[in-house]
Amino acid sequence: MRIKDLNVNEDILELFNYTLNGDAKAEVKKLLSLPLVSTEEILERQNILKGFMENFSLFESYSYSRIDFRQVYIFLRNFDEHDFFPKRLKLKLRFSKKKHYDYRGRCVQLITLFHRLHNHYIKRLVTAPFPEQYKNDIRLLDDFLNSFKLDYYENLIREHKFGIKHIVQIIKHISLKKQKREITPFQDTYTLFEAYISVITGIKRHNFCFPEISTGQVSLTDFYHPLLKDPVKNTFTSNSNVILITGPNMSGKSTLLKAISLCIYLGNIGFAVPAKAAQLPRYNNISVFINLNDDMQSGYSHFMTEVINLKNVALEATDNSSNYAVFDELFRGTNIEDALEISQTTLRGLLNFKNSLFLVSSHLHQLTEMKEIQDNIIDTFYLDCNLKANTPAFTYNLKPGWSDVKIGRILFEKEGLNTILNPKHTIS
Template identity: 25%
Template sequence: MSFIADKQTLEDMNLLGRYNQHSIFNLFNKVKTAGGEKLLQEMFQTPLTDPELINKRSETFQYFQSRHTAFPFSNEQFDAMGNYLSGTSGKFFPRILLSLAYKKLLATIVRDEEYPKIQSGLRQTIAVLYQCKTFISQLEEEQQQHPFYDELQTVKNILNQPKLQWLEKVQIGGAPYSIQITARYDHLLRYTLRSALQTVMNIFYMLDVYLAVANLAKDKSFSYAKALPNAANIFSATGLRHPNINKAVANPVSFHKDSNLIFLTGANMAGKSTFMKAFGINLYLAHMGFPVAASDMEFSVKQGIYTSINVPDNLDMGLSHFYAEVLRVKKVAEEVSNGKNLVIIFDELFKGTNVKDAYDATLAVTAAFSEYRNCLFIVSTHIIEAGEILKQQSNIQSLYLPTIMNGSVPTYTYQLQQGISADRHGMMIIENEGILELLEN
């Protein structure tokens, strides 16, 4: 079963985007190879829903983080090998030999580049395979099983088979190989062992991702979440923070089935949206088995996450901002009422309508959603009056982000506190900016 996160959710949390400098993907994209980057993109697009698979991937990252190992290859080396192996060779050795002889003749007479390219690709592929063999021997630990053991053994078995014993003796530099040697190696690598060598490359792309992410986790002081079966419906984290903000303020967050909704209040700029994004991003990363920006975390796996943070209007369809909000809430309600185990984040419910309607709708919708104890919710709002009624429900946590006034200047702690915000500093901020005085003058 695939993890659900639609386009708006991914955009709200700025998760994807190779060319988006501030995306969470780019935070982790420290890989060395194009194949590693492609694999990293696939991991970001397909979070896991099996706690055993999530925990195994986390354990693999932790294993490589403990080794302090750097990926020993460049993208150019693997590109050269990939380009060489993607070319055609042939099934029959005599034909390969004749073909190479013809290509070499063309290279001599008309300076055709194909034969030198084959020689270069062959040499670079042999060099990479030799380095792979050396690198794996350095990673081996006697009689110790580790999370990446099976993959390394697969590569080791491929490279240690009798057909490749010549790798130990072959001259990597020096004069070009003879046509006979070139034909023999070319037939072996690009025909006989082509599939096996692609497996070697894929495992090293995987290794590239594991080493890059593990080293980032060490640099950023990230930790690893423990995945639990969904039945427990638990989320608990300390020191949770936004992974893409340096020196971000950390907060504890806790849910369980009898306390499954956070009703969040606070002034503008107090940090509500950032906190909700931090929660959503880390939950998403945890389902990938990736390191998280928290001191510690454990969570019951979910089927997906929906956010409603930056709901756009749609002028082409004639949708106002409010109606777009309503349709978004309806979509989430359909998913929740169908029994799916989800995490839902609503930022400023129904801000596109008048205060009275917003109050009534926030109160009714929040109370109705909270009854789905298999799901977890965070709902933020400025309608603090709704919070006074909702806090009477035992499964709703009332939390707020405070504003501290230094005279007429607001400052923010970004630290969660129990209760409902009483901050009403909007007019004070407007007065501080001198807007009314400017208009009067």
Template identity: 30%
Template sequence: MENISEIVSHFNFTQTRKSRQYLNLFFSQKSFNKNQTLYTQQKLKMFLENLHIIKDYRISENAVSVTHKLLGEADSYNYTFIRNLTYRNFFKEINNNLSIFIEFFHGFHAVLENFKQSEFCKDYCAEINETLKFIESLTVIDYHQKELNFKLRKTLLLIIKSEIGKKSFESFWDFFYMFDVHSSIAKGIALNDLVFPEFSDNQKFIIREFYHLDLTTSVKNTLTEREKNIMVFTGANMSGKSTAMKSVSIIVLLAHLGIAVPAESCKIPFYDRIFLHFSVTDNLKEGHSHFMQEIINIKNVLVELKTKNCFAVFDEIFSGTNINDSAKITGDTILGISRYTNSMFIFSTHLNMIENLLKDEKNITLLNLECLFENNDLLFTYRLQKGWSKLEVGKIIFDQYGLNDLLKDDHQC
């Protein structure tokens, strides 16, 4: 999915601008490592166990900004008693920023100190404990809610200057922003009542009662594929085809990110790479037409398939060329790619002429979203079913909207 904002929005409870950047980077991953994914799962489960703590913790954007400013300007050399008499506004600002610095680190220390740690996240728990030690080394715990004299403020500036030299704050900020990211995702999981997936050791691809995060009251569907590695979605526009494909794609992506998913249960293979191609358009920057961009997308997947197991989705593949070319190369692509049995591919197409080419292939499942035509009315049930869609609704809708009558109207303007 080129635009991941529709997914990120359900997990964006970050409290700083920088955290949001980290969150977007986290969701932009395309390559995956199973051990890392499972470890992220464990971390998020630990954050869910601490939901009562992270829900109450408030981060002030101003406090973060002031702390960064102080770190960028910390100068213990110029902080002298004599200069305090001549540069009062400067010293007043430094003193105020030190107070905010102390409050910020004390608050975060309190959260980490009360954070219940998990035995399944030993490395991350070690990071928590290291961060606690670092904050304690700044002496902010001792200074909190105390009236600081000149000597104590000077001492704190010297400590800050020393830690800046060691680049200790760089590691802290990475930890801090990712802590906010994990907290944010955990809040999204809890709010949307999501379930953690499992990864199968075989090619079983089973997602029960899944739905799109934007449509929690919609019809829920189930995919149970135990052997085949290609799904071809057919059916009319408005039938819910793209929504169903996006729902499955989002679940696969979330699962590989280590996040819980919108389904009753999910057990799928683990893939090294994920490609989600929806709404492909011209690439003006590279000078590629719509069709050329589709060709490049397919080629990129084929190159990766030589060494990796992939999950790839192509919505309305090869719609950027004429129907005859499209039918030929769509059939060739689907048949050729089906031999990569350790990967999973999802296609959608309106090309009814290739049904006979695909329907008897052992690695291909044909699917459609049910659409009924009763009493001159279209009925979309949004229920997933096996087989190629036989109903062609374009002409029906064309007539229903009176376009035939308007085109035949003899009235001259």
């Protein structure tokens, strides 16, 4: 996956980050970063998230003491029976006030936290909507927490009857869990559990939709880029495997390509997408090239970087795998004559990879004269721009066809550069 230009691990992560601890946030980041290798895996994750959505009313006020959670987590993860469960522990607790307070505090903290997590969330889950495999994870959480007799101990704590013998019982139980190696699986499973809660909270708050995973064309209804404050929503369907997008400078081509690509990427990792409805294929590879710069470390120029990126995408597509790739302003790093010629060759060549989808944006209006475009073999779209009193008004609406609006000279003259660079009057 070449998706650096989508800023998934920075900006997009925050759309789904409603976690209460660092480990759960790291798990959300992991879910966002790791590709899924089959349609079955995508649907499995979709169904897990839909199961959480069915239980969303439980998690609208999801909370716990972050300090308690972290301290209990560290206590369990680092528990050593030689340190915490020495011989004659009951006697030592009776004669050491410091040790008694320490052990009692740890046990009360654990019971209080676990009682909240179990009674407010795990025990109240409706498990029917979840896939069978994930039901096993829920059972693991339920069995682990239930084994601590939480209602019994929580009642003793509340009635101030929680004594030394109860502390010893809990420490002994933790020691047994450690010996059976049940603590780490529980903590890992609960971290993922909270990550899922975080993701569905983001989906719900932003009103994203789960796409249908299909074969063939991409279809997006009222899609948009979720980081825009007041986004213009567009609808897009790919009838060809090669799409050319035109439009003047500042018309929003790069943002549009990011919005489409983000829908496709999120859909391919089993997440909901920023659209009203969506049908998306699963792609073996996703490559998004938008914010290209000269590769200083390898010594590549902007143009050579474009060439290498295109070569890698083409080589991946030759094995009949399904690939998605975006090239924003392809070959802008070379002169216009070369750019036009090799752009035409590229567009024609990409038509050969029928299982893939390629989106190319360009300022080269001459490309629309290609026979493949005139015959609608290559799809064309443009972002609309109106001229009012010689001033461009960008609508950001995606339309079929191509744009002939050229605003470079208009903006040049509007800023007075003709006068500045060619003064009509000279000072004598």
